[in-house]
Amino acid sequence: MKAMSKYKNSVFYRLILSYTLMTVILISLAGGYLYSRANELMIEEISKDSQQRLQAVKDYMENTMLSRFENHVQNISMSTGFASNSVNLNYLLDNSWQNNLSRIALFSKGMELYALTSEGVHNTTVYLINGNYAIDKTSFYMEPENSTDYAFIEQLNPDYHDRWITRQLSDGQQVLTYVLKLPYNQPSAKPKGYIYIDVTVDHLRESISQIVTSPHEKLYIFSKQEEIILTTGEVEQGDEEQVRKALASSAASDGVHTMTQGNAVFSHLNAQYSGLDWSYAVMRPINTFSLSSERFKSNIFVICGIVLVLGFVISYLFSKQFYMPMKKLIQMVRTYYMPNQQQMSGNEYAFIGNAFNVMGEKINHLQTSAKKIEMKNLVLGANLNLEHTGSFPEHTRFIAAYIYMHDGQTTQFQQQYELKPSGHMQEVVCLNAQEAALIYYVASDEDMHAEQQLANELAQFRTTHAGSISFSASIGTIVATSDEIPISYQYAQHAYRYRFIYGKEAIIAYSDITKLEATPYLIAFDQYVNALKAGELEHVNKFLDEFSCRLQSGNRQLEAIELSVLQLVSSLYQAVIDMQLQKIVPPSNLFDEMKKESLEETIQSVRSHSERIVAHVKETSSHAHTDIIMELKQYIDEHLHEDLSLNVLSERASLAPAYISTLFGEVMKESFTEYVTRSRLDKAAQLLQSEPRISVAEISALVGYRNPQYFHNKFKARFGITPVQYRNVSKKASGVQ
Template identity: 30%
Template sequence: MKWTLHRRFQNLYFRRLFLSYAIVTIVISLLCGAILYGNAKRAAEDKQERDSRNKLSQVKTYVEELYPGIFKNAFISEILTTMNTANGADDAFTSFYQEYGHNLYQIYRVANHLKTTVSANPGTESVSVYFKNSNLMVDPYAYYKVNAVSPKYGLIAELEQGSLAPDQWLSRSVSYEDKLTDQLLTYIYTFPIQARGGDISGYMFIDIYKDHIRDMLDGLLNSQGEKLLMVNVPQRFIAGSGNIGKEELDRYWMMLAGSPAALTRKDDQLVTVLGGQSPGNDWLFASVQPLVSPFLASSASTNWQAVAIGLGLLLLGLLISYYISVKTYKPVQILLRKLRETNGGLFPAQAQQQNEFKIVESVLSGLNHKVRQLSGELDDNKLAALLGGILGEDEYPEKIRADGRYVVVNVKLRQDNAKLWKAKFRKLSRSNRCEIVERSPAELSLLYFVQEADSDTAALSIREELKRLAPLSPEGGDVASFAAGIGGMADHSEWIARSYEQAAIALRYAFLDRLGPIVEYDTIHNRTEMPVFAYEPLENALRAGDIPAIEQFVDEFALALQRDTLSLEAVEFSLMQITMLLSKVMIDMNSQERMYSPSLLFRDLRQETLRETIAVIRERCLQIGGHIRRRLLHHAQHDVFHKLKAYIDEHLREDISLDTLSEIAGLSTHYLSRQFKEVHGVSFLEYMTNARLERACELLRGDRRSVTEIADQVGYSNAPYFCTKFKNKYGVTPMQYRNSYRVALEE
């Protein structure tokens, strides 16, 4: 069925489509109208400015040439035209003076002419003629020799010196005998006309009142809104037409005294300035008038024609909008039908109530999301394979360049899941681009595309960036929310797998919490030292239930593991040894009497950090020692052996035999020997050797005496024999043991 106009506009989608095109048409029409209006306004203003400049040119010509020319031409035509200068020897002015300079009648004739000229031109204060050769001045009322007290002596002196230019107006103040002062403008002609330097024979001075300039400007006004000004900034002179008040005149002075060339349009007024560009002539002529609207500047018929053309274009635009809406709407319906058939699952639930373009956008957004999701999964798989070193160079993702620089960072999360951490990470402002590979819900790998050429600078930049994401855990006290290992710089894409392996190694070192939660591979790869520990004192303390000795050993053990030269493998090996020792003691104790549950026996002691692991080991040691101590307290021999241990500790320097201890304990030698084996797990001789060597370790750590003196102190009169026994037990000589302990304290 063919749609009618009425039925089309009943459709909501069509109405919205037509309205969109109509709004665009109206906006374009308004913009075109604004552009046309702006062009018409600029054209009207430019025409007004040209007219104003032409008018100013006429004003300037009148004030600077025509008006003073009245006096000059009158003098020449009345006085000088009678002179004969056919021989060319002198000009008319010079010839006049040579012929009539001493003729009083001719001098009177000149004065009378000047008087007549002044009377014929209201506003003129005086006109005078100066004959240079005879230093004679003639004005309308007198003639006299010019001297220092003459009215125009200063002007003549400046003219002769060249500091004052002729053929232009000069602003000056004149004082009279009654102490009154007038502001005059003086125009100076040279004779011969435009003569300079030594060619000058005389001058004509035309003096007019300042108020006469206002009358002259009033006579040159074209309209009531126009204002004319005459300004000389160096002479601090300004005069305006009669429609300018004093405050307004002061404001115009501030404007024109600044940058008159920059003034064109100010406060809806057209300001036109002319003059001031000729060398030696500083006079400016300015015109100020309101800007004229282009509609006011045009005729009524022209304005109606412009309005009619605008309305016609608007109507044409609406018709075109309707036509485009009809042509556009049908393909959209066909597109929607195809999308529904092929992607029905992505269609909005309430498609009938939505705009067609929003439906298309929703479907395309869904398709785009799916494509990006699949592409992201493919890229993540490729990046994971690249980090593992199982991806060929021809299979690299497009974003990986062979000559790029890269750094891999492995992250292990302790609190957040991977998705939440990635969201926080992407919000950071970064100096280097980074790709994230999620390896598990708690582990990620970051591939940095590094801009810096220096590996230390790149590592520092990455460390500072990660620090902003590593707040301390509120549950864990001083435990960070994640740990990170930073690999070395990969200067080529083939070395990315190596950087990944280094990052994995550095991440393991986060276990040593002294390094902090963020570890750089370059700071740990040179660690190779293995610690030397004697674990027998701990075993003896555990078997004897000696809590202070246990505490002391664990403290020394924890301090030794904090050294910066120890590798992680060495620390883990030491922890494994002490764990095996604890297991051995618990198994021995359980073989005699069931003291520990199997869950305690086989529980793993390793924690997230070394500090936490030491705390668990301390707790386990104290737990074992406490059990044994409570068990021994139930036996009568505990007090005896405690007494014997104290005696042994005090008399290690002496030769202590089993017979001596039997007398002190009041027990038989055979029974005491068997009890030593049961309680301490070693024979009496082995116990004495261990006690002497443990005491020697204490003296080596805290005493400055020589090895020979310490050997004698613990009961060894033969120092080499003491060193042999010490090395057999601890694997190092006494001096090596002392030096190793001092190095650990210094670090």
């Protein structure tokens, strides 16, 4: 306590206290004076400018814009510029529409031409009382009830004559409508009809906005009933209520009345100065108005100069007493911070600044490292409830994306991705040299399109950096909390497995793969095996092309695709075993095909092995009667519906039936009976899929079985299910696709 009392009684403490109090008093007095004078001058400037602005708006609105539309309507009614239309109109006032359709069409064409040449005109309509019909620029209504404007036509009466009315059309369009009684310029005559023009409020607002120089100004035009006709600028919530309060306060004044309302200046032009009984008001924020008074600058310079001199004198006296404590502070800093020779240059303030900069860099480095570790743990599901995970924005959802760098450039990807412009918060987390995670922040109103937006941004980024960065990506699901980010990341990793189908450059969304079906394909791999055994390369390639096309264009999950590929490789392995070609194509090489990165590469490798097998079959097939057996095979394929036997083939080939049987087994690697049975059943399976209207009994006859029950048994023995069940399974698979 004694030390504290001694410190308070020191010259250093008293000097600081006196300087602080004096500075506060001087600045408060000077600031208060300048602030009050600035407000007074500003309000005066705004008041003068607002008076001129409101008068200009009124004159432009009533005497230029609306007057132009009024003159056009009057011209349609009676001027010589529209003589033909005027004649048609005067004639139609006294006659019905029967036998006058050509006049009506001519008059409607004139109104359409007027609408095209008059900017801002939404529509022009004529209602004729005697004939009870209406005409506008595009349509003729024999019964006005058919018009979308019938509700307004019903209200037309002499009170609407020669005046502007604010209303909303059936399509939601806000318009000002000007009505004239027909015949025009005959006040005492009973009305025979009405003509009115609709001018869009948007057009008037756009034209008036050219007079308002500042986007922060808000101009209001009120009708006689104090309804808002139009406004300019962006009207925020509560602005209209504030304007109406100011309008009520200044309603009793004459001319232009100006008053301050919060942080804005409100100016109001009374309705008595308007030919339409409209009132005009403008609200201008004070902080957007720059003063032009030069005389005020001299006062600022003088007062600032006085404060500067006083501050300089007091600072000089104060600094003499302050140096010793600063010297002690510098000695204390040296014990913790040893700068190099370059950092030693400069004064004591520079030395202390360098020390704080070094400490700040170390703190930032530690915070950055901690944040990286924390975000990595969060993505991998090891959240330790550290500080960063609790600082996510409120009411935000998240999507995690898995990024795989083909060249191991995750750090470069992070740097470039964070530099790109984006309308969303995103965070890149480097997991290792090749893998990274992207956390995408989603607002609650963007859930439906968030995944597609992220996919588009990743695709655009890859296109922009195509020469320097190569990666593939997958996108998880939207999760509601940061604790669920690991779940979204796991879904993204699961979706990344589908690069086997879509290619390693694909960007895959988990929501897309959830729509895929798990039903496996029904594929007749025997055709492929038989083509290999027969050495028919064209048929082998055709089968592989159709197989690849079906898998890539289908709607199946990865497991179903992998199953089909496994069946293909197994079929190839079966052919190798049956033909005893293990030395040419080792079985271990075949099952390595499942380890390819993409379906396309797997098919290509299978094709390569198939070509080797076909080439070997052709090289070793030197039998003298191979061509004869192949011709007989073609005959069998074309006559499956007929009775086939070795005797029939013997007659065609002029060879003994037993010899043909031997040759057939050597060339085709299966007996004549096995080949005929398999071919007939394969064709039956094809017809069951492609011809749903043909009965099973008819298909049995088409493939050479006269006994449907015998066909039924043979089919079930080969495919494991009955023909009817096979057709139903095929229909279901086709429907899923």
